[in-house]
Amino acid sequence: MKNAQVLIVEDSKTMQQFLRNLLESEHYHVVLANDGETGLELFQQGIVAGKPFDIVMTDVVMPGMSGLDLLGKVKALNRDTIVVVLTSDANVETAIEALNLGANNFLHKPPNSEEILNVLWRAAKQREIFLENEELNPFTERTIHIEIPSQLKFIKGISHNIIADAKLMGYDEVDLYDKIPVTIDEAVTNAIKHGNKFQEDKKVYIDIQINTERIKIVVADEGAGFDVTSVPDPTDPMNFLKPSGRGILFMSIGMDEIRYNQKGNVLTLIKYRISPKKVE
Missing domain, CATH: 3.30.565.10 (Histidine kinase-like ATPase, C-terminal domain)
Structure with missing residues (x-):
C-alpha cells in the first residue's frame, strides 16, 4: 500500500522524525500528531474530508489520551483503518490488550527500520485482500x-x-x-x-x-x-x-x-x- 496516508501519533520528537524519514523514503504520506487528542482530531478531519487515513501508528503512553484509548476511538470511527501500536512496555499484557481492542500489530520501542516496514507491508497486504473480497461480495x-x-x-x-x-x-x-x-x-x-x-x-x-x-x-x-x-x-x-x-x-x-x-x-x-x- 505505497502512497498510503499514515498518521503517526507520538510525543517523542526524535521518534516522530525517525518514523517520518523512514516512511517517506518508502513513499508513504505522513502526518504527525504530538498527542492522542490531536491525533483523534486529525483522524476525524480525514473522515469528514473523505480522505481517511489508511494507517495509524500510535505510542501507548502519552500525555492526556493514551494510545489504547485512541485505538478504540479510531476503530469505532473506521474499523478498516490499520492501527499499529508502539510500546516501550515489555509487559506482553499491553500488546494483548491492544490486539483485543483491534490493533493490527504492535512494535516494541525502539523498533528497527526493517521490522517497521515489514509490519506495515503485512498489515497493508491484509487490507488489500479484504478490499478485493469486498468487490467480490455481491457475486x-x-x-x-x-x-x-x-x-x-x-x-x-x-x-x-x-x-x-x-x-x-x-x-x-x-x-x-x-x-x-x-x-x-x-x-x-x-x-x-x-x-x-x-x-x-x-x-x-x-x-x-x-x-x-x-x-x-x-x-x-x-x-x-x-x-x-x-x-x-x-x-x-x-x-x-x-x-x-x-x-x-x-x-x-x-x-x-x-x-x-x-x-x-x-x-x-x-x-x-x-x-x-x-x-x-
Missing part, C-alpha cells in the same frame, strides 16, 4: 456445513464461524455479536436437548448460507420432531414469562424469519442485512 455466497454430536460444548464455535464469514461479507460486527450467539445458543440447545434428548450418537446438522442480502441458518436434529402448532407465539405478551416460549422469543428478536418443517426437527432462521422489521 459471492459463503456456505458452512457443521455436524456436531449432541454436546453443548460445541455451540460457541458455531457462532464464531458464522460471525467471521458474515464480517467478510460486510455485515455489521456489533449487530452480529448482538444477534447471532443468542440465536445459535437457543436453536442448537433445543436441537440437542429436546430433539436428540442429549443422545450423543445422534447429531445436529447446521447449514449456513451467507450472501450480501441475508444470512440463512438451518438447524436439523435426528429426533422424532414435535407438533409445530404447539410452538407458542413469541409476540403474544402472555407467553413472555413462559420458560417454554422464551427461546422462541429470543430467536424472533435476533432473526427476521423463523420456520419449522412439518415434522418439527428442522428449524430455518433468516436474518436480512436490511431487516424488514426496521422498514416502515
